[in-house]
Amino acid sequence: MNFASVRIITGDIEPLVKFYEDITGCTVVMYTPDFAELQTSSGTLAIGSINTLALFGGQHIAEPASNRSVIIEFLVEDVDKRYEEISAVIDNTLVQAPTTMPWGNRSLLFRDPDSNLVNLFTPVTPQARQKFGLSAI
Template identity: 60%
Template sequence: MNFVSVRIITSDVQRLVRFYGEVTGMPVTVYTEDFAELTTPACTLAIGSTRTLMLFGGDIARPADNHTAILEFRVGDVDAEFARLSDLIKSTTVQQPTTMPWGNRSLLFRDPDGNLVNFFQPVSAEAIRKFDR
């Protein structure tokens, strides 16, 4: 088995496409007005409109109502990313760059739908070994 994707359901696909394209600096492929994907070497972030829920049987998810998951992106330099994105995320920053007890430097902010996003960088020897396997 291989975990390959997380899908965010939103009422505004284009807004999230613009946001994730800007914060990651990566292209987001828009397949239809209801579905897009940001593909990284490790995983894909899919963005689906509320209309796609009908294909799964109806009202099974609510946009902008995530209270449990954090979307995590490994970056090369958390502090540089914070400086680059400070204007874009200044009103939605949850935690400025901080070194966590488990050895990652972390920047936590929210996307336009309120989903938590973590940009992290392994900084301790143990965390670096873990992520460089």
């Protein structure tokens, strides 16, 4: 079994698509007006409108903008540089400026337009870099 993706269900897909393009620098592919994907080499972030829930059996399966327990994480080459590049985009939703965590990642935490937590991180200790198959600094 391989992990494939995480899907965000939203009431307004376009602001989320633009937001994730802005913070990642990646292109989000819109397959329909109700479904899009941001594909990376290690997994996919899918974004679906609430309309897609009807295909799973009803509108009450998921509730947009109500997440309080999941953090969407992206490994980036240099979290401090990325912070400088996107600070205007995340200024009003910043939770934590880049901070080195006890497990060796330098982490930037903020919220997307639906209030989902997003973490951009860079492994900075030898152990953390090794975990992600990165060479020593």
